[in-house]
Amino acid sequence: MTHPSPVTAADGLITEITTQAARPLEQAIALPPSAYTDEGFHAVERERVFRSGWLCVAHVSEVPEVGSFLALDLVDEPLVVVRGRDQAIRVLSRVCPHRSMDIMPGDSAFPRPGEARLFSCPYHAWTYELDGSLRGCPHMEQAADFNRADWPMPLVRSDIWNGFVFVNLDGSAAPVSQHYGDLDDLLAPWRIPEMQIAISMDWECDFNWKVMIENWMESYHHIGAHRDTLNRIMPGQNTWIEPEHPYYIHAHLPYTDDLKEQTRATIARGERVPGFMAIPGLSEEQQTEWGLHVGYPFFMFLTMPDRLLWYRLLPLSAGKCRLQTMTLVSRDTMQSPDLPAMLEAETPLLRDFHLEDMMVNTGVQKGLMSRLARGRGRLSHLEEPVWLIQRYLAARLAGRLPEKAARRPYYGPKAAE
Ligand code: FES
Ligand SMILES: [Fe+2]
The missing domain is CATH 3.90.380.10 (Naphthalene 1,2-dioxygenase Alpha Subunit; Chain A, domain 1)
Structure with missing residues (x-):
């Protein structure tokens, strides 16, 4: 007997979730167990749900001063949230553009706060400014056409809403205020x-x-x-x-x-x-x-x-x-x-x-x-x-953006008559 490939298994699950979500609340059921346990399906979620959405990584108070940073790993991306000399909060990838070393290796079980004047890669000692631009790279003078300006730490798309810092890993999302702005007042x-x-x-x-x-x-x-x-x-x-x-x-x-x-x-x-x-x-x-x-x-x-x-x-x-x-x-x-x-x-x-x-x-x-x-x-x-x-x-x-339902909630003070 052959086992279904992860992609096929995830496809079947997606079809089931789609059918299930179309039921009215009175008919609603919990998701099938594999929606919570299947790694193939989880890989699809990471791509279609996490990477395309806004993920909250920090509160602004966690990076209060120039050089304050927070290193964290999110959906397999080593990131650092940092306040630059211009006071702007950026999110940079910690992957060194030289040979892909994590420039802040170590225990990243939970976000690690710290202070830095520069970031320095522990592998070959390239150094980066707080905005990610490459500042120092020893012994690179014989590399033809090498231009420091072309090798910054990658900048990850980020946005701030109500004091929270968010990242959008695939760069496709509308500004975060368009998602949550109805809550502003x-x-x-x-x-x-x-x-x-x-x-x-x-x-x-x-x-x-x-x-x-x-x-x-x-x-x-x-x-x-x-x-x-x-x-x-x-x-x-x-x-x-x-x-x-x-x-x-x-x-x-x-x-x-x-x-x-x-x-x-x-x-x-x-x-x-x-x-x-x-x-x-x-x-x-x-x-x-x-x-x-x-x-x-x-x-x-x-x-x-x-x-x-x-x-x-x-x-x-x-x-x-x-x-x-x-x-x-x-x-x-x-x-x-x-x-x-x-x-x-x-x-x-x-x-x-x-x-x-x-x-x-x-x-x-x-x-x-x-x-x-x-x-x-x-x-x-x-x-x-x-x-x-x-x-x-x-x-x-399904790759769709969610829509605002043209109906009231099913119960409570704002429920349908
Ligand atoms: S990998 Fe970072 S300096 Fe070489
Ligand atoms: Fe609870």
């Missing part, structure tokens, strides 16, 4: 470019990137995985989503009525709500809910009344990714004398609720690897984001 009060990372945690993840974003976006699992934590303050059945957008999902996670009332009373008394310093200028709704977002393909962020959570995801293979869970806070919070106490109170809570997600995500991937996994399980209406992710994926796998 909503996000304005958080003043994200001025925020600072107060808490950062690294996670080695034995699961597919879609297991992560599906778990991130659906709140159905509050009833199980977060039964004793999140579900007490924001039960999954109260969550609802905005109308379908081609480039992102925005879900609202309102507090329980009791907690809303309590929060409003605290604010009315002029007292501080527990947590970090409140973000000024929020609407009453924003003061009593979390705003959950995924910018496709995997830019995950969550607005809260006192902070912004951001998950930096680096996919490694079909079954593995790395994740950094970051908490960004306002300058007021960073300068507050109460900051150490706030960090001490908030850090364990963040770790605990993420551990609950790590447990289920790892368990899901283990299940998906089993030969007994059926996959294709029926979805609840509360899993509408899972189905929206399928619709996005199907469009990108």
